[in-house]
Each structure stands twice: as structure tokens, then as C-alpha cells.
């Protein structure tokens with residue numbers, strides 16, 4: 439078994455230059471579509487083709503898992519909600535199902551480590567264990583489990599790209615998962631616990647104090663291994679966040695663009711950039727979550743979010759909310775008339 443990633447090559451520079459030049463020809467004042475122009479240039483560079491193709495198969499993969507640290511009272515909801523929401527995703531009743539249907543994406547759910555045996559076989563093919571270890575006092579995973587979870591994330595990204603996915607989103611579902619996410623972010627950005635503790639699903643002040651203590655204890659263990667990404671995933675992430683990190687890294691290896699979601703995929707993205715340097719060039723930040731640690735991720739990866747809607751749901755929801763903008767940015771380059779085509783005068 440291996441935790442190696444093939445090298446990441448950057449998006450295509452020639453296609454990027456062609457997209458910049460094409461924007462200057464389209465019937466609008468230069469630069470007038472603002473960041474939609476930059477976004478279209480990024481899509482073109484990722485596809486290596488100007489004008490870009492419309493997306494054929496935008497795909498959301500929701501990675502579900504439970505976390506032992508939830509027993510410390512760090513969430514506003516009980517662990518059984520994770521498995522119940524997996525069932526809800528499968529019957530199409532969750533926010534991500536509705537948002538994805540609206541934006542033209544399809545949704546897949548993967549049970550990596552839900553603390554239940556109820557998920558159907560189709561979603562448990564990569565399941566590593568029932569719940570990850572309580573990271574304030576023990577490792578989230580064993581050596582074998584972290585490797586299995588990395589291989590799962592890689593295999594899922596490969597299967598999606600081989601199946602035609604041309605734009606990927608990693609969603610997360612796991613009661614308690616903002617605690618490991620916050621520890622990872624603190625460890626990799628050199629932040630203090632108080633700078634990363636957020637309200638997650640909506641904890642009260644006592645819950646906030648319990649969560650701060652759990653993050654402090656988890657960070658003490660995580661800091662010992664913060665320069666070794668696989669060891670950091672093993673001690674701190676759990677199987678779900680580990681698989682997301684590998685999925686994001688492998689998407690970049692496979693030259694497939696990704697819209698990042700909130701604090702949990704953000705924590706995974708920080709590790710993915712360590713596993714596969716340069717992967718961040720294949721990602722755009724869909725939104726800024728209200729979780730304070732998410733802003734640290736965006737700053738660290740130098741990503742500017744497309745939306746700021748005060749969302750804090752997870753599931754890939756903030757990424758999919760931004761998908762229509764990504765779609766528009768590509769269609770502008772592909773479908774707008776040029777000054778020459780439309781007979782519009784370019785200069786005084």
C-alpha cells in the first residue's frame with residue numbers, strides 16, 4: 439500500500455493566455471466582468487482548451503464519518519444524525535441534493551467511518567471503521583486505516599474522473615467534524631486554539647468551552663506530527679477527512695478542477711497541498727464559511743472565495759452554490775460575440 443501521489447502539473451499556460459486574449463475581444467468593456475473573467479481564464483487553463491467546453495458532469499462526493507471526540511460534547515447534535523443524514527442524501531432530501539439539482543450537478547455519498555451499520559452496501563464499499571478515535575486523547579486512525587482511507591480518496595477521484603466528471607466538489611457530513619478540522623488548521627497555520635474554535639452546528643457558550651478544550655488537547659498531539667501530512671491525518675483527521683484530502687490531491691493529479699466548500703474540506707485541502715504540492719492551482723474557493731478557521735485556510739492557500747453567504751452547512755453546499763458562477767464564466771468565453779463578429783466598435 440502507498441500514500442504517494444503522482445506529481446501535480448500546473449493548468450495549461452497557453453490556454454490561459456488564449457482566454458485572456460479572448461476576453462479582450464468579447465463585446466464588453468475590458469475587464470468589466472471582473473472576477474468572472476479570472477474564473478473563466480482559470481477554467482480554460484484547467485481544461486487546456488480555449489474557448490472552454492461547457493461542463494458535462496459536475497460531480498459532488500459527500501464523505502461521511504463520525505468522530506469519537508463528539509463524546510466530549512463539542513457539537514449541538516448527536517452522532518446518530520450522521521447516519522440519518524446519509525439516508526437523507528440517498529433519498530434526495532438534503533440541501534445538497536436540492537442545490538446540486540438546481541446547479542446541474544449529481545451527488546454521490548460515501549460512508550467512510552459512520553458509527554452505524556445502516557448504510558446500504560453501495561455507500562460502504564470504502565468504509566474504514568465505525569467512528570474515528572477521540573483525537574483529544576488517542577489517534578483518529580491506525581497506520582493501516584490511514585493508508586486505506588488515502589487509497590479510498592484516490593480511488594474515488596480516479597473513478598469519478600474516469601466516469602466523465604469534469605468538475606469535482608468534496609462535501610462532508612459528520613457530527614463533530616469541525617473539531618478535527620479546526621485542529622488540523624491550527625496545526626498547519628500555526629494558530630492558537632482560540633483562533634480556530636467556531637460554533638459548528640450551533641453550540642452554546644458551554645459547548646464552545648468544551649470544544650476549545652478538546653481542540654487544545656488535540657492540537658497538543660497534532661503539533662508533534664504537523665510536518666508529516668500522513669501522520670497528521672492519522673492522529674487527527676479521521677477516515678472521512680483523510681479521504682477528502684486524498685480526493686482533492688488526486689483530482690489535481692488528474693488535472694480536474696475542484697470547487698472547494700467550507701471548513702472541513704478546507705482543512706483537508708491544507709493537507710492535500712502538502713501531499714501533492716501545486717494541487718491548489720486546480721482549486722477555486724466556492725465560499726467563505728462563517729467558521730473562523732476557514733478564513734485561515736483561505737489566507738494560507740491564497741484563495742479568494744467566490745461567495746460570502748454566511749453559510750455553515752457543509753455537504754458541499756457552499757461550493758455548489760458557486761457552481762452557477764463557474765458555469766457562467768465558461769459560457770461567457772464560449773458563447774459571447776466578439777467585437778468583430780458583432781460589428782461593435784472597439785475604440786474611440
Ligand SMILES: O=C(O)c1ccc[n+]([C@@H]2O[C@H](COP(=O)([O-])O)[C@@H](O)[C@H]2O)c1
Pocket residue numbers: 512513514515610611612613614615616617637638639640641699700701702727728729732749750751752753
Ligand atoms: O462547511 C462548514 O464550514 C461547516 C461549518 C459548520 C458545520 N458544518 C457541518 O456541521 C457538522 C459539523 O459541525 P459540528 O458542530 O458537529 O462540529 C458537519 O456535518 C459539517 O458538515 C460545516
Ligand SMILES: Cc1cc2nc[nH]c2cc1C
Pocket residue numbers: 515519523610611612639751752753
Ligand atoms: C441536520 C444536519 C444536517 C447537516 N449537514 C451537514 N451537517 C449537518 C448537521 C446537521 C445537524
